[in-house]
Amino acid sequence: MAQLRIALAQSNPSVGALPANADRLVEWTRRAADRGAHLVVFPEMFLTGYPVEDLVLRTSFVEASIAAAGSLAERLAAEGLGETPVVVGYVDRANLAPRVGQPKGAPLDAAAVLHRGRVVARTAKHHLPNYGVFDEYRYFVRGDRLPILRLHGVDVAIAVCEDLWQEGGPVAVVAKAGAGLLVVPNASPYERGKEDVRLALVSRRAREAGCALAYVNQVGGQDELVFDGDSIVVSASGELVARAAQFTEELLVTDLELPEARSGGPGTFEVDAGDGTVITVERLELSSSPVQPYEPRDPSVATRLDDLAEVYSALVLAVRDYAVKNGFPSVVLGLSGGIDSALTATIASDAIGPDRVHVVLMPSRYSSEHSLTDARELVDRQGVNAQTVPIGDIVSAFEKEVSLSGLAAENLQARVRGMILMGLSNQHGHLVLTTGNKSELATGYSTLYGDSAGGFAPIKDVPKTLVWELSRWRNAQAGEEGAFLHGFARPPIPENSIDKEPSAELRPGQRDIDSLPEYGVLDRLLDDYVEKDMGSAELIAAGHDPALVARVIRLVDLAEYKRRQYPPGPKITPKNFGRDRRLPITNLWRETTA
């Protein structure tokens, strides 16, 4: 057996920021080298950020990515870090004939090995995900090479992300070619309720490959996606060896005892990948003799967050990264006294600190007394910046010029509020946070350019019932410290905002229940229709009330045009509105007519 100390760089890159990501790679590599690592592995497409979408179709971007990998190898050597091999994801080009719609030399979702000033090996993702939020057939062609590096006497193979999730391909090839360790750079977004599929999968693939497996994932927010980290190292028998924390950066350094390589010197040979393709294995020798025996350190295994802590952490990280990466110094939102805006304000305080959160109380003639007192109570508990702007006179000025009634008059009030927030955003440079939840977004229970106005929508993928759960959970954390917590001494959300009956307060005595079913019932139905894509017959068979099914399906279908103009927000469910669920606006299909 031979020893190896590997460092998994669970780091947070920014899409398009090639220079900044390169600086970050050098800094983290130095930290890894200082801790005596023999190999450093960065996430998938770390140099470019992920996903870069149509930037891949721009020649200048792909060329910059390729150049960045080369110059990084030289820079690492120049800064005395050339002896520690670095595996990093970036975009490269294939020498294949391009597919229609792709530029010459189609792009690859690639990983490079940087060593002693050179890119000594490169590989690329073999299986391209093209479902859910992924569109990789649009951008990439399939990788067909698998490098196996002889490092201190251990054979180290490299595969990329999706290649771990599919049958056949690189994992099957590693099993045939033989290796002591398989390292896998990933950019795998968080999704709720996966249980622990990731560990189960990594363990299974390690057993299939017949070697230890090191899985390194990106961490950070990118528009709708939140990458949760949770990097994992397992043994050849699939047992968990080390694990990084979720939703936070971590350099996970692990000592492994791995079989010494016997067979096969440098050279290339072809292996049937078992999926109808052939993969070329490239053996390289970086260093043949094992390292001097040393005293291994205890591996670090982070404790897993529970379900609500995961979701809340994802929302906080998404808001922080959207604001920071887009250069917003502060955020502004309307605080109604209701639970949605209360939770949104709390997430914002935890993300960037209450001193950078600005809330606006915008009472109307229909606002109840408790709305203002509950809102003021939150301001006191969190110490956010607050101002009050009554909307009555503005609404009256409108009604003098245009006579509106019913829904049009209700929407007018919501739009006056949206306009005040946008005005303050333009004046002071705040990012406007939209406070709508997924149940509202699904049923169209919101006003276009009113409460739906804003740049980022923290809870747009959070059903109303989960909004309440998260609020109670967050209050229960009061006083405790944590990576994602601001650590308020008192429960940050007024109990009355959680407990009172929901109302939009756009007309006297209005209650959500007047327009929508009870949220417990609604959210179960929405989960089956939106997440599970059940048709009306299936929904009724699943026990939902037929009349309610017809009514809710119609609401959801007709609200598509509103969702299309809604700001982005973090995906936490298996199917969010946005990248995940893509329906036409002009759509005469009605489940109930089927």
Next chain:
Amino acid sequence: MAQLRIALAQSNPSVGALPANADRLVEWTRRAADRGAHLVVFPEMFLTGYPVEDLVLRTSFVEASIAAAGSLAERLAAEGLGETPVVVGYVDRANLAPRVGQPKGAPLDAAAVLHRGRVVARTAKHHLPNYGVFDEYRYFVRGDRLPILRLHGVDVAIAVCEDLWQEGGPVAVVAKAGAGLLVVPNASPYERGKEDVRLALVSRRAREAGCALAYVNQVGGQDELVFDGDSIVVSASGELVARAAQFTEELLVTDLELPEARSGGPGTFEVDAGDGTVITVERLELSSSPVQPYEPRDPSVATRLDDLAEVYSALVLAVRDYAVKNGFPSVVLGLSGGIDSALTATIASDAIGPDRVHVVLMPSRYSSEHSLTDARELVDRQGVNAQTVPIGDIVSAFEKEVSLSGLAAENLQARVRGMILMGLSNQHGHLVLTTGNKSELATGYSTLYGDSAGGFAPIKDVPKTLVWELSRWRNAQAGEEGAFLHGFARPPIPENSIDKEPSAELRPGQRDIDSLPEYGVLDRLLDDYVEKDMGSAELIAAGHDPALVARVIRLVDLAEYKRRQYPPGPKITPKNFGRDRRLPITNLWRETTA
């Protein structure tokens, strides 16, 4: 040789409207039968509409499509139309193992042959487009069957849409298997400046297949896409025989003189498709003996529209279908006296008639005298419904509550106008038309929730310089009648709106030229950056001013968040903002930093 009379049903289906599309198919089949057609061909996915996007992922929808094809066959027979074979596109299921993310029995972009009450044959698209506006790897698996029908002694092969655009596959198989006619159902969207690639392609494929080719395309608007019809029949030597009109429905009936089939009775055999795949050819016999000789009619060849007529027709059809298919009785828009809103109003009048067009004049303290007079002049010339709502008092009411200056104050005025239009829409059920052009959308020269508010944006893909060209062109058509013209006696657009200098009039003496370069210069640069995806080095090499390149690229990159919330509008260029150009909002890539 044997005679055959084929009918190409260049018809306008609606996405999801399975019952309505089926009724339309029966009606058009009857018209074809009345005219003595021996074969009727409908467009790709005519039964379901196209594109249906994620509806394909819903089991109930796919099952409904399959059931609809079967019941249509029975219904045609029951209505005495069973003897005329009908080729129609729909969604079916493959018997293949599904790809990840796809439901069991992955969907096919299929075409069925309906005859004597049964689905006698089916095929499916072999080449799946996954570039530009197409995402078919997300939805479909590859078809691997090619039916060849013996009809009145002639062998008729069937392929679907993209199979005509790619090398190898069905066309190569037809060449090897031999046929007298290849019919191809299509759903091929309009795009400007394609010259006449379609005819060139159809001619080339006919020569490659060694038989006559009948290409039938859908016509109509579907959200961002406009299908232009332009169905084509060519001979085996690739000469144009018949052609349908553009942007309008037409039943194109053509008499053909085709070689009589000799070889091969019923049965199936496999053919190498020349693209690394194998396709199973299925020979069927519907009728063996040629029809009694008859006097052929002269084929109909529609005259092609010129460039500006094409674009204008596309915009008119898109607006009409978006309004009609989504059930809007009328439209409303703000009329500023400027050229963008003037052209938008004219397109709307041509699309649904001036009596269903409502315009609102919303003067502010900064509106010039000519703005009102030019707007009133258009109202007089077109006879649209008009009202005037001054915004001064509403703006003042806002400014009493929130103090705004500079850009924030300018945006406020635009938002007050957007809010008035949305209020009228909510009150009266009008569709709000957004009047922004592509040059503004590219550079972010618009106000979110202000002039960008609305349900549909007719000229969002039209650069400013083309806005002027289209306006002059439309005025020159005054008095003439045409499928897409309302036929105003006088030029519908006031000359002063075309000739005056553009201004947003949000502050005293404001001119576009204060914030943007001259539009001729800007549009050429935007075309190279947005359409052609050139990097800054390429742009400078192409002769654009370096300082301007840096400035404009920055404007375009930073406006992505505005475009993401912009309403849909018809795609007329090779790369529209929306389905076509997909960039991250959080994007730190700057060409100028490369």
